[in-house]
Amino acid sequence: MSSGRILVVDDDPQIRRVLRTTLIAQGYEVVDARSGDEALERVRSEKLDLVILDMNMPGMNGIETCRSIRSNSDIAIVMLTVRDSEADKVEALDAGADDYVTKPFGSPELLARIRAALRRLPQVATGLQTVRVDDMEINFTTRRVTVGSKEIRLTPKEFDLLQYMVSHPNLPLPHTKLLQSVWGPDYGDEVEYLRVFVNQLRKKIEKNPSSPKYLITEPWIGYRFQLRQDSK
Amino acid sequence: MGSAFIPAYQVLAPPHTEPGPELHITVVFTNFDDTKQALQAAANLASGLRADIDLVVPEVVPYPLPLVRPAVPPGFTLRRLMNLAREADVQASIYVYLCRDQVQTLLQVLQRQSVVVLGRRKRWFPTKPMLLARALRKRGHQVILVKCRKNLM
Numbered sequence: 369m370s371s372g373r374i375l376v377v378d379d380d381p382q383i384r385r386v387l388r389t390t391l392i393a394q395g396y397e398v399v400d401a402r403s404g405d406e407a408l409e410r411v412r413s414e415k416l417d418l419v420i421l422d423m424n425m426p427g428m429n430g431i432e433t434c435r436s437i438r439s440n441s442d443i444a445i446v447m448l449t450v451r452d453s454e455a456d457k458v459e460a461l462d463a464g465a466d467d468y469v470t471k472p473f474g475s476p477e478l479l480a481r482i483r484a485a486l487r488r489l490p491q492v493a494t495g496l497q498t499v500r501v502d503d504m505e506i507n508f509t510t511r512r513v514t515v516g517s518k519e520i521r522l523t524p525k526e527f528d529l530l531q532y533m534v535s536h537p538n539l540p541l542p543h544t545k546l547l548q549s550v551w552g553p554d555y556g557d558e559v560e561y562l563r564v565f566v567n568q569l570r571k572k573i574e575k576n577p578s579s580p581k582y583l584i585t586e587p588w589i590g591y592r593f594q595l596r597q598d599s600k
Numbered sequence: 601m602g603s604a605f606i607p608a609y610q611v612l613a614p615p616h617t618e619p620g621p622e623l624h625i626t627v628v629f630t631n632f633d634d635t636k637q638a639l640q641a642a643a644n645l646a647s648g649l650r651a652d653i654d655l656v657v658p659e660v661v662p663y664p665l666p667l668v669r670p671a672v673p674p675g676f677t678l679r680r681l682m683n684l685a686r687e688a689d690v691q692a693s694i695y696v697y698l699c700r701d702q703v704q705t706l707l708q709v710l711q712r713q714s715v716v717v718l719g720r721r722k723r724w725f726p727t728k729p730m731l732l733a734r735a736l737r738k739r740g741h742q743v744i745l746v747k748c749r750k751n752l753m
Contacts, residue, residue, distance in 0.1 A: 521622075525648030560744040561645055564715050567742065568623060568649055 372417035372486050373397040377407040377433065378448070379425045387420060390475050396482075404428030404436070411437050412552055418485055420478075423449035423460065431463045438464025440553040444485035448473070499534050501582060501595060504573060506534060513573065520572050525550065529565055530573075533583070537595035540586040566591055605658070605699035605708065606667055608674040611682060612693045623651035626710060627692065627717045628658070630729050632684055634719025634748040639688040641746040642717040651715075653692040657681060658705040661698050670698055703735045714741045719748045 374396050376387045384400045391398045399414065401407040405428055407419065419437060423430035434445055445467075447460045452470040460468050466485045469478055499506045503516045511527050513520040522530065528550045533541060543562055547555040555561075566585075570577040584592045625642045629635050635655070642653050659677060661670045670677075674696055685692045699705035710716065716736055720729040733743040 523648055523650050560742075564645060564742060564744070565649065 372482075373399070373415065374482070375407060375410050375414075375416050375419045376400040377402075377404070377419060377425070377430075378422040379403065380422070383422070383448075390479070391482075394479060404430070404433035407433055408436055411441055411443065416443055418444040418446065418482060420446050420448060420482075421465070423447050423451065423456070431459060434460065434463040434465050440548055442549075444488065446478075446481055446485055499595075504582075506530065515573060522569075522572065526565060526569055526572070530569055533591065533593035534595070537593050540589045540592050542590040544590075546590055562591075604667060605697045605705040607695065607709075608659070608670075608698045609678045609696040610694065611678065623649050623715060624654055624711070625649075625651045625715045625717060626654045626656050628656050628706060628732065629681070630719050632680070633750075634721065634729070634746075636684055636688045636719075637748040638717045638719035638746045639685065639690045639692060641719075641744070642692075643688070643690045645715075645717070645744070653690055655681060655685060655692045655694045656706065656709065657694065657696045658699050658702040658709075659696060660700065660702055663700070667698055667700070674698065703732060706732070706736065707739055710736070710741060712740065716741050716743045718743060718745050720745045721748055721750075 374391055376384050376391070376398060377400070378384050378387070379402055381402075384402075388398045388400060399410060399416070401410050404425055407421070408428075410416070411419065421430050421434055421437075425433070428436075430447060430449070434447065437443065437445060445465045447465040447468050448471060449456060449460070449468070450471045457468050466488065467481045469481055497508050499508075505514045507513075508531060511522075511524075513522055513527070513530070529546070532546065532549050543559045544556045547558055547562055551558070551561075566583055567577070570580050570583050574580045574582060582594050584594050586592050623646075625646050627635065627638050627642045630638070639653065639655065645651070646653055657677070659670055659672075659674070661667050665671060678694065678696060681694050681696070685694065695709070697705050697709060716733075718729045718733055720727060720733075726734075729745065733745055736743050
């Protein structure tokens with residue numbers, strides 16, 4: 369199993385090649401992009417755990433790309449740059465980067481920073497956790513949900529929605545945030561779609577869908593996944 | 601008292617190769633342009649839900665005419681609807697009902713807590729689809745109003 373899926377964004381093909389080789393050797397899956405626009409497209413269309421982003425790129429620079437990614441995604445971002453002034457670091461971190469590595473860098477340092485950034489991600493996002501709530505078990509690796517001894521059939525979208533909600537337990541999740549996180553950044557107004565999906569999920573996982581215990585409606589805001597404190 | 605209606609025609613979509621659908625999404629016919637966009641929205645929704653799409657057409661027959669003889673022959677309407685589904689690139693089952701009252705007919709033919717998709721235009725006044733949506737919501741159906749754009753072609 370891969371340790372994570374990483375997007376390398378750099379206009380320099382040599383750096384992309386070196387990073388690809390290094391990361392694949394460490395068990396990561398690697399995809400790359402040559403520009404900020406291509407990176408945004410990748411983030412939108414693929415499931416990624418971390419982005420390594422060069423700060424100086426022609427066209428959309430690293431800071432703008434970082435801001436755009438961060439506005440729609442909680443993915444970990446590590447910036448790479450030749451500049452190491454305090455102002456540059458502050459700018460990158462303020463744009464939403466999780467960490468900052470100055471070129472030239474050694475592979476061990478970069479790998480350690482990647483591991484640290486991935487550790488800080490919610491566990492569910494890395495696909496390693498099983499969540500048990502009462503008699504319901506959600507396995508994020510195998511994407512299976514069982515209630516009691518019965519396996520529940522969820523569509524991929526229903527599972528993605530459940531996964532997102534379970535990874536942010538006991539928090540009111542606004543409609544827009546849910547739609548953009550599960551369906552993509554082009555969505556946001558389709559609240560009625562969300563209602564249909566949540567209703568379907570309730571029918572499948574709740575004992576009494578009309579009086580839900582887990583998928584709670586937050587009036588005028590969105591939904592909340594109710595997880596008891598003793599659940600793992 | 602239930603309003604009179606006759607199920608005139610139905611064309612069923614080809615059966616699934618996978619286990620049966622878990623949900624039926626009903627698109628109610630309003631007009632050809634808006635229904636085409638509603639069908640596309642329903643297909644988008646259905647793809648994430650393992651759902652089937654039903655296109656329900658409550659065709660109102662005015663009182664001077666007998667219920668079994670609408671002004672437009674149902675066969676002709678059905679052919680246009682099949683073309684519409686083909687143009688929208690949606691595999692939908694089509695149900696045509698001849699009736700006197702659209703809302704009453706829908707309330708009788710829809711299953712409990714159905715998911716209904718309706719095309720609508722943005723207007724400042726309540727339009728027919730909006731009033732229909734309100735009536736269906738009152739009866740516990742889940743209605744999705746799809747904002748439709750004018751077809752300029």
